[in-house]
Amino acid sequence: MQTSNVFHAPRFGAYFKKHIVDNLRLYLMSMVVLVGVLIAIGLIGVFTTSKREIIDANFVFPFYGILLFGAGLIFAGFSFIQLGDKSRGIDYLLLPASHLEKFLTTLLITTVGFLLVYHIAFSAATFIGAGIVSLSRGKHTINGYFPDDLKNDMTQLYHWWFMAQGIILLGSAYFPKYSVIKTLFAVFIIVLLIGIVNIAFMSILFHGHLMHWAASAPFFGVAIVEHQQVETYRSVFLESPKWMRDVLYFFWRFILPPALWVLAYFRLKDKEI
């Protein structure tokens, strides 16, 4: 029976297994380093704040967020590192699995796999760190209460994380070497260009009425001055319509990350060595 050239579950399983076997040592080492870094940063945070008696979610959350981005994006930046090396790239591209299977493996490992490992590492680090603090102070120091406002912050954090992960993954497909730095530079250039185009458009549309030449936020609004001839003039921030902001927000959260993944997949398909 002819197997599918796009997706074949046993082949995908074999490829996934191969990927894990090839990278197992690296992943285990990374996990140990991650736990160590988390414990070290957490302990420094606790012991350098003399007044801190209780370790609660509000204290842990910033560490959680910063390291989620830091570690996750560096990890995603290594997604297609093999394509930066001729011999490894040939091995990768000529292994008899489909581009989709290879891409899905990378995507799963850098999203589901990473989040799973990160949470295990973070939980382990929190309990080990809190245990050390409790022992040193001779009392229980963990407050397990999780405030509702943090739950909303967590949701926002994950939306931003998936968007950033998608950007870095796409960047890794374009720049296999030093992908994080190159991608961040490319993002900076793109944001700068959007800003410049926005300033130019706003200057044309609101000529003479802008509060300041840079007083506008792309897609969100512009600050203008009313009654300029009167000494007590006032500035007004004109917001873009709510429906438009909602559409953009939806696009940002739910369309952009998968769109970036799709672009990365097609980049992989078109890769030449």
Place this chain on the structure above:
Amino acid sequence: MITIQNLHFHYKKGRPLFEGLNLELEAGHVYGLLGKNGAGKSSLLKQIAGLLFPRLGTCKVMGYESRLRQPSFLSNLFLVPEEFYLPQVSIDRYVKTYAPFYPNFDEKAFQQYLDEFQVPRNQKLTEMSYGQKKKVIISFGLATNTKCLIMDEPTNGLDIPSKSQFRKVIAAAVNEEKCIVISTHQVRDLDNLIDNIVVIDNHKIIFKQDVETVTERLSFRSVKQLEDAENVVFSESSVLGHAVITENAGGTPGRLDMELLFNAVLEPSGRINQLF
């Protein structure tokens, strides 16, 4: 097996590597792909493997467009690149993870090839020399039993006994269903191994003949003085006098001097090509 039609390719615009290149390679043969440095031997092999894409024209292998790199195509093609990668695992682990992707992989044959190359199976790939690693990847490539086996400079890094072992294992692996393409600039390494010669130069295939036809039509020998030979098509000075290619009047196949033939084919006058 391999059909390349009107292939155009360049790395940089204005500097073409292939211009309207056409090539047809059949199963059951061992092709030697020869060419000067930078002629495009490796790039042509990469086109066949789907690692580079034609800018114009087509490259089909077993009916598959190679640039699509479909799994059913890749599971029937193995490339031994000049610069190859082997993961930092044992040979057994390597076989366990890579062999499932090649449905015709022959474990017994793999062991035989390793034995022929005198590579111990229990050794870790990380502990091996470059030459030993090359033997492992060649053995694995042969054991995959893919219909198309491509090797780019396979004898680079092999010592003299290993080159002889290489010829032996390739000869043992040839069958009617398999097409083997070997690229090299060390033409003597292919002596008594290939049955077809393909020479690439100046963006095109300039010579493609089977060894039997070449030896039927041409005679390769050494003479002390050029006057000693008649119908000289090409000659080169050597320590013992002159190495010459003459027309083979009798038509009885003789020995082939690949290096001499290669130099003759590249000669601007193109006299050799006129005889075919």
